[in-house]
Amino acid sequence: RPSVVAVPDLDAVVDIIRRARRICVLTGAGISVSSGIPDFRSSGGVYSLVGDRYPDLPTPEAIFDLNYFRTNPGPFFAFASEMFPGMTKYHPTPTHYFIRLLQDHGQLERNYAQNIDGLELEAGITKLVQCHGSFATATCQLCARKYQADDIREAVMAHIIPRCECDPENSVIKPDIIFFSESLPSTFDDAINQDSDHIDAMIVIGTSLQVSPVSLVPSLLPRGVPRILINRELVSTATFDAEILGDCDKVIVELCRRLGWLDKLKALCAA
Numbered sequence: 001r002p003s004v005v006a007v008p009d010l011d012a013v014v015d016i017i018r019r020a021r022r023i024c025v026l027t028g029a030g031i032s033v034s035s036g037i038p039d040f041r042s043s044g045g046v047y048s049l050v051g052d053r054y055p056d057l058p059t060p061e062a063i064f065d066l067n068y069f070r071t072n073p074g075p076f077f078a079f080a081s082e083m084f085p086g087m088t089k090y091h092p093t094p095t096h097y098f099i100r101l102l103q104d105h106g107q108l109e110r111n112y113a114q115n116i117d118g119l120e121l122e123a124g125i126t127k128l129v130q131c132h133g134s135f136a137t138a139t140c141q142l143c144a145r146k147y148q149a150d151d152i153r154e155a156v157m158a159h160i161i162p163r164c165e166c167d168p169e170n171s172v173i174k175p176d177i178i179f180f181s182e183s184l185p186s187t188f189d190d191a192i193n194q195d196s197d198h199i200d201a202m203i204v205i206g207t208s209l210q211v212s213p214v215s216l217v218p219s220l221l222p223r224g225v226p227r228i229l230i231n232r233e234l235v236s237t238a239t240f241d242a243e244i245l246g247d248c249d250k251v252i253v254e255l256c257r258r259l260g261w262l263d264k265l266k267a268l269c270a271a
């Protein structure tokens with residue numbers, strides 16, 4: 001196991017970031033927590049909330065299960081109404097803007113984002129793969145007709161299940177969020193194929209790395225590529241060269257201070 005960088009040795013991490021020209025950042029729900037969106041698996045997270053609110057769910061994860069969705073899409077759409085693009089009351093966090101700064105400095109190869117809250121786009125991150133899909137498009141589960149977010153926004157926000165003209169009784173238009181049994185978007189495989197052999201460093205932030213195939217991404221990189229974890233807790237599904245445990249925004253602010261980027265970070269956060 002590579003030696004773990006102790007927190008007081010943040011300068012070693014700063015050095016890796018300063019030298020790297022092509023950085024991949026892999027993010028999860030933890031980076032949006034300070035914006036007010038709970039993560040999934042912490043206590044008080046989405047899975048404990050839906051478990052309490054919908055005791056009939058076989059498991060909390062069933063809100064992202066296609067078979068359950070076909071019988072009862074209600075819990076998923078209640079969740080969707082909180083995150084729907086254009087309606088969200090949430091805003092990007094300092095961690096999102098740190099990724100944007102890496103992009104502005106020409107150092108971001110890719111942000112592999114598992115989140116479906118769209119805050120990466122709001123922060124101006126364009127070198128982005130939305131690994132678990134997004135609300136931007138939606139698909140009728142009966143006839144496969146494609147819809148845009150605008151087409152179903154009104155229904156979702158009014159807590160009405162969006163239906164397709166093909167069968168207004170039985171159809172359901174499902175936002176193109178990746179459910180557990182579904183394949184990831186082809187953009188994920190394309191990006192991995194392009195990135196895996198020429199990345200200088202990987203930074204993993206705010207994820208428990210429990211959902212594959214995204215959890216496998218750190219292990220797809222060649223040996224010797226430094227892997228840095230910034231998270232509240234240790235993650236057992238991958239090995240890291242540096243594990244910085246704590247609140248990601250606080251860690252990011254300290255990293256930016258040492259990188260000399262604090263003013264730029266503050267300006268982005270204030271804009």
Ligand code: OAD
Binds near residue numbers: 041064211
């Ligand atoms: P999890 O809830 O599994 O993990 C979030 C991680 O972030 C945990 O390890 C927390 O300790 C950590 N964390 C929380 N707040 C933090 C903070 N302020 N600073 C640093 N770390 C913090 O969420 P994900 O790993 O993103 O699928 O979950 C992966 C996928 O599982 C999600 O994309 C979702 C879910 O099923 C879909 O939405 C389709």
